[in-house]
Amino acid sequence: MDIFFWVVLGFLALLAVIDLFVGVSNDAVNFLNSAVGSRIAPFKVILTVAGVGVLLGATFSGGMMGIARSGVFHPAMFSFSDVIAIYFAVMVTDVILLNAFNRMGLPTSTTVSIVFELLGAGAGMAANRLIGMGEGLSALGDYLNSGKAFGMISAILVSVVVAFVAGALVQWVTRLVFSFRYDLIFRKLGGIYGGFSLAMIFYFLVMKGAKGASFMTPEVLEFFRVNGSMVVLGIFVVCSILLQIGMMLFHLNVFRLVILAGTFALAFAFAGNDLVNFVGVPIAALDAAHIFEAAGGADPSGFMMGGLAEAIPAPGLLLLLSGVVMVATLFLSKSARKVIETSVNLSASSNGTREKFGATPLGRAVVRGSMALGDLIHAFVPAGIQRGINRRFEPKVFEKGEEALPFDYIRASLNLIVSAILIASATSLKLPLSTTYVTFMVAMGSSFADRAWDRETAVYRVSGVITVISGWFVTAFSAFIAAAVMVSIVNLGGFAAYLVLMALVLFIIFKTNVKSSREKEMDREVVALSGPDGIRTKLEKSIPANFGRSADLFALTVDSFLSDNLPGLKKAVNLASEQRDRISDDRALYYAMPADTEGYDSADSKYFYYRSCTGMKEAASSLIRTVSLARDHVANRHRIFSGDLATELQAVAHDLVALKQPLEKAVRHGDKSEFQLKLHALNERIDRIQETVLGDREHFGLSLRGAELYMNFLQFLREILGRYTVVTGLESRLTGREKTERAAGPSRAAAG
Known part of the structure; x- marks a missing residue:
């Protein structure tokens, strides 16, 4: 043969x-x-x-x-x-x-x-x-x-x-x-x-x-x-x-x-x-x-x-x-x-967890x-x-501490x-x-x-x-x-x-x-998230990273929209979906956290982690909606913003990107002064733009459809700023609790 x-x-x-x-x-x-x-x-x-x-x-x-x-x-x-x-x-x-x-x-x-x-x-x-x-x-x-x-x-x-x-x-x-x-x-x-x-x-x-x-x-x-x-x-x-x-x-x-x-x-x-x-x-x-x-x-x-x-x-x-x-x-x-997990979850008697x-x-x-x-x-x-x-x-009816089987x-x-x-x-x-x-x-x-x-x-x-x-x-x-x-x-x-x-x-x-590097990273993170210290470290990395990616994607969306670039907007939609999926994976780690984590505030720490990931996920979902609207607007060959409308939109997108460094400083070093100052200035600018555009829509040559899209851009900015203000606040509360616990540790030991 x-x-x-x-x-x-x-x-x-x-x-x-x-x-x-x-x-x-x-x-x-x-x-x-x-x-x-x-x-x-x-x-x-x-x-x-x-x-x-x-x-x-x-x-x-x-x-x-x-x-x-x-x-x-x-x-x-x-x-x-x-x-x-x-x-x-x-x-x-x-x-x-x-x-x-x-x-x-x-x-x-x-x-x-x-x-x-x-x-x-x-x-x-x-x-x-x-x-x-x-x-x-x-x-x-x-x-x-x-x-x-x-x-x-x-x-x-x-x-x-x-x-x-x-x-x-x-x-x-x-x-x-x-x-x-x-x-x-x-x-x-x-x-x-x-x-x-x-x-x-x-x-x-x-x-x-x-x-x-x-x-x-x-x-x-x-x-x-x-x-x-x-x-x-x-x-x-x-x-x-x-x-x-x-x-x-x-x-x-x-x-x-x-x-x-x-x-x-x-x-x-x-x-x-x-x-x-x-x-x-x-x-x-x-x-x-x-x-x-x-x-x-x-x-x-x-x-x-x-x-x-x-x-x-x-x-x-x-x-x-x-x-x-x-x-x-x-x-x-x-x-x-x-x-096996798929089959067991589909036939499990318990509910309340992720489907x-x-x-x-x-x-x-x-x-x-x-x-x-x-x-x-x-x-x-x-x-x-x-x-x-x-x-x-x-x-x-299960007694306290008795675990329900699937x-x-x-x-x-x-x-x-x-x-x-x-x-x-x-x-x-x-x-x-x-x-x-x-x-x-x-x-x-x-x-x-x-x-x-x-x-x-x-x-x-x-x-x-x-x-x-x-x-x-x-x-x-x-x-x-x-x-x-x-x-x-x-x-x-x-x-x-x-x-x-x-x-x-x-x-x-x-x-x-x-196994992909992302899967390996998640496996390591499940092990690391065994207490407040691990949760705090995770949030210190993920909050600035997620905000930065969202800000960059919004800037990409604005640039692609104003240049009538449909392929660029399609790419932005895909990237925004990946961003949300990544945050969803991070939030899913909450369910894998040990139930018996040490530290008197471990339950609060896990709760803060879940709320923080939820806030970031909602901001990412809002970004997907905004980018999708922009993509459909361009795909349908509607008019693109020009003049002052385009200039102001580019300016607020630039201001959002400029918040990346102040937010990172606020999360990792506790210095919120610059972040709050720029956040306040950006919110005021959004208010001023919205009032101007809605006050004289015909002056800017905006159709009803165009005005709705412009307001959606501004609404996303409000959404992401509001969500990350709450998220940074939650991270600060978690950090403050841990500092209190560590400071109280020696005195408690001495008292014992």
Whole structure:
């Protein structure tokens, strides 16, 4: 075989390792969400349990590997060089797409990605071949296993609805039985609940999740097929008795056992069911190389790959190595924790903190429609029944100092059980069901039934779910198109195209996975903001810097506007948006500050920090509005200010920039005299300009639209001056408190 093909195979092996890292970062949420959200055990313990499940699942995997070889396209219709090009395009597309979603912190479906990439690459190569032979695309279906592919896709789409409804229904019934104050009744029924849960997990893990494993011989499968019901019933009875005894005599935490067992089972199934998404393509490419090598000197462009349709055992060593990489990713990946945070936040019961997603029109419409439907149902349900149901769903009242979990043990365990049953059913049908779809939608359904989506959070949670699901559809479309384009580029460009795409994908991987300097800076700042001293130091740097950037951007806006420079105004809008995002990131550090900071005024210090960042963010938002109005004015080709209007506007912009140094001196050295003097002078000048312009608008030749824009410029100046006057005052109060504390320290010690 030509050395070129070995180079491509080596690159695919490298991408397989990267894809494992990226894919596990994305899919770790599937089996860690419930355990992390319920905080049933320390995070490292949860990772260890999941890691063992992943390693065993990967080692015994192999039943699904045939999907990459012949599950989506007919390999007998393609030559060896065609198949290598298809697999190369699929892997390049897959790594780039999953990197993009991980950077956004969105859980997406690796199953959808790989299926649509194989479908797109196969269709692209077939289209190229048909066009090259002068034939129409009507024969495209002969090259693709479209029936099986769309069967898998249909199952995935149906699972969205089924998983949400199942999660909501099971959670609602269970909560009706146990309520949020489940301690008393659980002492009586906990053994039965745990026994049922473990029986379902066993059914999922052994009879379905491991069905394709090497140790599941035909004899073992036949035994379970005949005696499966009795085995599950026996496990239920035995576990129920043992768990009830353990609760009564040893205070056994049944939930910990159930949730950790469910985590292990889902991790095992994930590795067995989804490993094909990460290494199935490179292994299929290796199988193709072995088949081609066995032919002995065949033409790569003429040797057809019908041998890939045969059953080929997966190499056990490669599966084991894949499991090791997956386990390492669980412990090392920052992206995995970011995706887990997204899923946990969307299904959390608590509210009052930042929501990850903003409200969308569709989200608002869904919430309004759901509320209207709820009102209709309430009209037909007797009031007494409603009161009884509502009492079962009253949230637990936490005592002082007791921390509320994102969701409790009941919901965490049910998320695992329902997900396990649904995934088990799909696996038994040989469908590579998306574990992301199932586990995510079950979690959303159970949180909905648990009334975690109240009027304060519902629109954000619904919008978040819509955003994530939309991302899945975008994944499918993008994967199909991108893979088809990639395979066409390779087919037309040959060796040079391979090299260019190799360099491109390595560059993208490096850029998207190396932590930015801003992220590193924020990580350091979270550690530094552990008390009043750290907060004061942070504000001393950020207040002058943010004011300076805003003043410079306003000056840029004025100059670009007066010179009728639309590109300059578009640039100013982007820079202003980045400025606000930067301040938003700084304010978000408030939520990461330790709750037990030392110092008697630590709570006040954090409060001052939050108010200061809020003031700066509002000033930045006002700047965005002002710059956007100026941009639209120029884009619509309205008249630009001239004469005295332009001169005065430039002058006040210059005066705002001139405030940078006095403000920095006021914040860092406590000398406010120059700042207050120039601030007062600028405010008076703004008043004078406004009075003059409004007093004789026609004299300046201003239309109503032009006058409104001019007043918006002046209003922004008032806004930023007012906001930063308050911010500098807050910083002064914080500094004054700390000086008092440090001065009082020795005397207090002496008095003690």
